[in-house]
Amino acid sequence: MILCIGEILADMIGEQKNGTVTYERKAGGAPFNVACALNKFQTDVKFVGCVGNDLIGQFLVDFAKKFGMDTTYIHQHQSRNTTLAFVELNEEGERSFCFYRKNTADYCLPHVDTALIDSANIVCLGSLMLSDEHCVDYALDVAKRAHVCGKLVAFDVNYRTDIFRNKQSAVETYKKILQVADIVKFSQDEVEIFSEDYVQSLANANKLVLVTLGKDGSKWMFHGKQNNVSTITVNAVDTTGAGDAFFAGALSVLHGHDFASWTEQVLDQALKFGNVAGALNTTGRGAIDSLPSLKTINTYLEKR
Numbered sequence: 001m002i003l004c005i006g007e008i009l010a011d012m013i014g015e016q017k018n019g020t021v022t023y024e025r026k027a028g029g030a031p032f033n034v035a036c037a038l039n040k041f042q043t044d045v046k047f048v049g050c051v052g053n054d055l056i057g058q059f060l061v062d063f064a065k066k067f068g069m070d071t072t073y074i075h076q077h078q079s080r081n082t083t084l085a086f087v088e089l090n091e092e093g094e095r096s097f098c099f100y101r102k103n104t105a106d107y108c109l110p111h112v113d114t115a116l117i118d119s120a121n122i123v124c125l126g127s128l129m130l131s132d133e134h135c136v137d138y139a140l141d142v143a144k145r146a147h148v149c150g151k152l153v154a155f156d157v158n159y160r161t162d163i164f165r166n167k168q169s170a171v172e173t174y175k176k177i178l179q180v181a182d183i184v185k186f187s188q189d190e191v192e193i194f195s196e197d198y199v200q201s202l203a204n205a206n207k208l209v210l211v212t213l214g215k216d217g218s219k220w221m222f223h224g225k226q227n228n229v230s231t232i233t234v235n236a237v238d239t240t241g242a243g244d245a246f247f248a249g250a251l252s253v254l255h256g257h258d259f260a261s262w263t264e265q266v267l268d269q270a271l272k273f274g275n276v277a278g279a280l281n282t283t284g285r286g287a288i289d290s291l292p293s294l295k296t297i298n299t300y301l302e303k304r
Contacts, residue, residue, distance in 0.1 A: 001044040001119055002255055005142060006031035006126020007106040008049035008064075008074065009083035010056045011240060013285055021088075025056075026240075026286035027063045028085060029106070030158045031126035033241045033287040036067055037248030037277065040291045043255055046120070048073040048112055052105040056082035067288070073116070077105040083128075087240055097162050107132050117146050121255055122183070124154040124247075130173050131163050143180040152259060155181035156247050157190045167193065178202060183254070185210045185247050208262065210250060210271070212243050217275050220267045229268055231275035232300060234283050241287020246278030249297070276300045 011028035014021050027036075035047035047069060051057030053076045060082065064071045084100040106128060117123060123146040129135035143153045155177050164170035171194060178184055184207055191199050191211055203209040203221035211219045217231035253270035254262065276297050284290025 001046060002035075002038055002122045002124060002251060003046050003048070003112075003116065003120035004031040004035040004038070004124045004126075005048040005109065005112060007083060007128040008032040008047070008051055008060055009085055009101075009106060010060065011287060012084055012086045013238070013240065014086065014088040023086065024285065025059065026289065027060055028241070028287045029083070029126070030128075030156060030244050031124060032060075032064075033244035034124060034156070034248045034251070036064075036069065036288045037245045037281075037291050038252055039067065039069055041248060041252045041277070041294050041297070043248075043252040046070055046073060046116070048110060048116075050075045050077055050105045050108050050110060052076065052080050052082040053078050054081055056084065057105065073110065073112075075105075075108070075110040077108050080105040080108060097160055099160070099162050101128075101163070107135060109135065109138060112142055112145075114145050114149065117142070117151060118149040120146075120151055122152045122154050122251060124156075124251065125177065125181070127156060127158045127174070127177075128160070128163060130170075130177065136173060136176060139177055140180065143177070147180070152182040153180060154183040154185075154247075154251060156185040156243065157187070157194075158243070159190050159193060181207065182259075183208045183210070183251070185212070185243070185250075187212050187243060188214070208254075208267075210247070210274075212246055212278070218246065218271045220271055222262065222267060225264065227264065227268060229271035229275060232279050232304075234279045236282040238285045238290075239282050240285075242278040242282045244287060245281035245291060246274040249274035249277035272301060272304065273297060 007029040012023040038045040083104040209221040250270040280292040
């Protein structure tokens with residue numbers, strides 16, 4: 001089982017028509033996106049997060065249930081509203097974010113029992129929590145207990161300038177989690193924020209580093225080796241959640257292999273699967289609604 005912990009929110013995706021901007025409500029939040037994608041890819045998954053006891057929070061809980069997710073660990077906070085992320089797209093489907101996230105529910109993540117951690121093979125942490133000092137301690141505690149239980153910790157940088165406006169301070173905070181994670185994911189832009197040398201140092205420290213490269217696919221770095229893996233060509237409509245679909249796809253493959261058996265062939269297989277998942281997810285709007293099925297992904301992989 002893969003345990004995903006972190007933000008769950010509503011993506012309000014904007015579109016301009018006839019001089020008026022309208023927003024379409026979609027379920028979102030990077031670790032929740034990953035959890036939903038894992039579920040879609042038929043990988044056992046559980047999600048821990050917090051929404052408000054409000055209209056948006058109920059929408060998210062209902063969405064998760066309809067999607068077939070276990071909602072046992074989605075807490076509804078009685079006095080905080082659900083987090084919102086307003087998203088606007090350019091002509092290529094690339095996003096700009098504006099978060100409504102002051103004292104909202106995703107700061108109040110529920111305690112994770114060690115028994116739940118112990119039932120997982122991989123514990124995947126979200127990054128928005130790192131904007132709060134207490135939540136940083138929360139993440140470090142979960143990672144520590146995961147390692148005590150002999151579990152792997154996965155972490156997607158998912159850096160958002162609207163949340164982390166002081167880059168230097170944010171990088172230092174992120175490094176606390178990157179230091180304890182076993183699987184880390186960057187976009188190429190995020191590699192530039194942290195520096196090529198730093199990212200390489202993570203790979204040299206026995207961590208699996210994954211880097212998404214957009215239309216050029218992705219790259220893995222592990223045990224002094226690395227490889228670029230190409231992707232498929234699609235007509236992108238909305239890139240929201242593409243990285244999450246990629247990460248879920250890669251984790252779903254790695255989840256089926258012991259850490260010691262992560263050969264170059266296994267890593268290539270994981271990134272090929274993740275690349276197709278991420279690419280196909282951009283062909284519709286929203287991070288979750290356009291997730292491809294396991295059968296569809298395998299059909300594309302058979303053609304490559």
